[in-house]
Amino acid sequence: MSQFIIEAVYFLTALLFIYGLKRMASPVTARSGILIAGIGMVLAVLAAFLYGFDVREAAQEHLTMNVALVLIALGLGLGWAWYSGKKVAMTDMPQMVALYNGMGGGAAAAIAATELFSGNAQSHGVVVSILAVLGGLIGAVALSGSLIAWAKLDGRMNGVIRLPAQQLINLVLFLGSLALGAYIVASGIEGGISFPLIALFFILALILGVLLTTPIGGADMPVVISLYNAFTGLAVAFEGFVLQNPAMIIAGTVVGSAGTLLTLMMAKAMNRPVSNVIFSQFGGDDGSEDGDIEGTMKPADASDAAIAMYYASKVIIVPGYGLAVAQAQHKLYEFVKLLQKQGVDVAFAIHPVAGRMPGHMNVLLAEAGVPYDIIHDLEDINEDFPQADVAIVLGANDVVNPAARHRKSSPIYGMPILNVDMARQAYVVKRGQGKGYSGVENELFFAENTSMVYGDAQKVMVQMIEAVKSLG
Structure with a gap:
């Protein structure tokens, strides 16, 4: 009878794992999917305990000691995971x-x-x-x-x-x-x-x-x-x-x-x-000197960029790792709500490898409460950039570099990128003039329709919010 119960629990566990994973495929149902899969894992652990009590008599002599060791391991693991999971910052999520x-x-x-x-x-x-x-x-x-x-x-x-x-x-x-x-x-x-x-x-x-x-x-x-x-x-x-x-x-x-x-x-x-x-x-040497890139970096004030977006019809936002480092996602969404109140059509564009782990930007925006229906993947939004009045990049680099389209000597050549350079006006929020993680110079920064807003993303967003509020 106990063997039947164990097999039944394992079967239920399998169903919960598969159903939980299916729900994780959508940001809307991901949280419940994690809970469902977690319940499945708890049942799997209980089934393992039942199996331990059901083994042949020859193995029973060390059963008490083994169960005690398992309980100690579970206690230590659960305690450490709970503490570290509560403590970890969003920027540290990839390494966790x-x-x-x-x-x-x-x-x-x-x-x-x-x-x-x-x-x-x-x-x-x-x-x-x-x-x-x-x-x-x-x-x-x-x-x-x-x-x-x-x-x-x-x-x-x-x-x-x-x-x-x-x-x-x-x-x-x-x-x-x-x-x-x-x-x-x-x-x-x-x-x-x-x-x-x-x-x-x-x-x-x-x-x-x-x-x-x-x-x-x-x-x-x-x-x-x-x-x-x-x-x-x-x-x-x-x-x-x-x-x-x-x-x-x-x-x-x-x-x-x-x-x-x-x-x-x-x-x-x-x-x-x-x-x-x-x-x-x-990364490293992209086979070109900085002098090969035409144009110059043009600085702009955060307030000027904010006002340009406030009076725009369509704005596309490209988040990157710099946004996570600055922990500016909440201020960003506060700014977005001000734009939406003005009637601006705002959308987020997510590159598959933006950030430091799969889905990093999606998790970041979800934490700030950004609605899922305005967050779009590369293939769904790339054609919209030419119709955007303003595109703003917050901490991204390689995923918006036009060199990927034409510079064959670049290590990112051929990589699909977000077409930020095709927007009527682009703003790039960046702490300095350094290259991205790949070490490749970004041609977008030198484009005629691009302006650089230098500074920490958190501080820049505060300045943008203040500028927009002063208009109302």
Whole structure:
């Protein structure tokens, strides 16, 4: 009877995971989707406890100790997650996502290590042993790679670190890990398990994750985070087969497939294959001197930009990471409501890789209460820019650079961009004249119809609000 209950709970868990993920596809229903999937995870944990009490008698002698350890781990994990989730600032959300994703990969690697060191995986046959090795390899890469991504996003590691013969070193590490994994599987069949080799296998996998991520620049971090999310899901699914846990198999498969699709979509949005993100350096020298760009940067006052938008018919706003850094989303929406009260048609334009993680700008605007119906993706709004009286860019850079259309020597060449330069007038809110995260000079800043509003986005928005209110 208990086995029937466990299977029923796992089946319900699967339904909740899938339905929750479906609701996460829309900003309108995303919050409820997260809650539904969370309920599914709670049920999966309860089912795991039921399974623990239902195991054969031979395993009962350590049951009390195991349950106590699990409860302690759950308490520590829940407490830390609750505290950090409440404390984290919106600007720190990308690195928290990277960190949590790394923990998932690390958990899968830990399961693989336990099953391999104990010999349980090998005792269940070749297929289970292979899945344990693959899950351990992928999970370890996701763990160390995600930690490097977190360090880069959190400012603890700056720039890119590229070794001589980097790709050759990575290839040797990858092939070495696979060879060790194959030897571990073969050793299990023959009845002999080499503990030092298993440890070396995981060490090589962790080093591979580090070396895969250190050469990648910050502009590619959204794709990297999504890719490691897919890795984590795949590793969890493999370890679910090893433990014969349906909830892990389903959750891992759903996360892995969703992460893979998102990674491919974001890479497509940048017009770059995923292999180019991983194996090529993005940014740095764009093959041109600043003098090749015609025009000059023209400064403008925040009040002048605000008045121009106040008397416009249509305004398109492009948010970027600078908006998140300044925590200016609430002031921005306050300004938007003033424009709407005047009868101005206001819309937000979101590039797929704006910010530091997938959907970063959508989350930022949702936190400020911006209605979903005025937030549009690139493909839905790009044709509207020529009809816009004013387009304003807040902290974005590479995603609005016209060089992507025509400068073949630029590393962002071919990447779809938001057509800000086609608006009648463009304003760019920027703290200084520096280049973006990719290190590529932005031609938009020098365009005839572009003016630069220098300053922190929070302070600029306050000045714009004051200027508009003075008109009424």
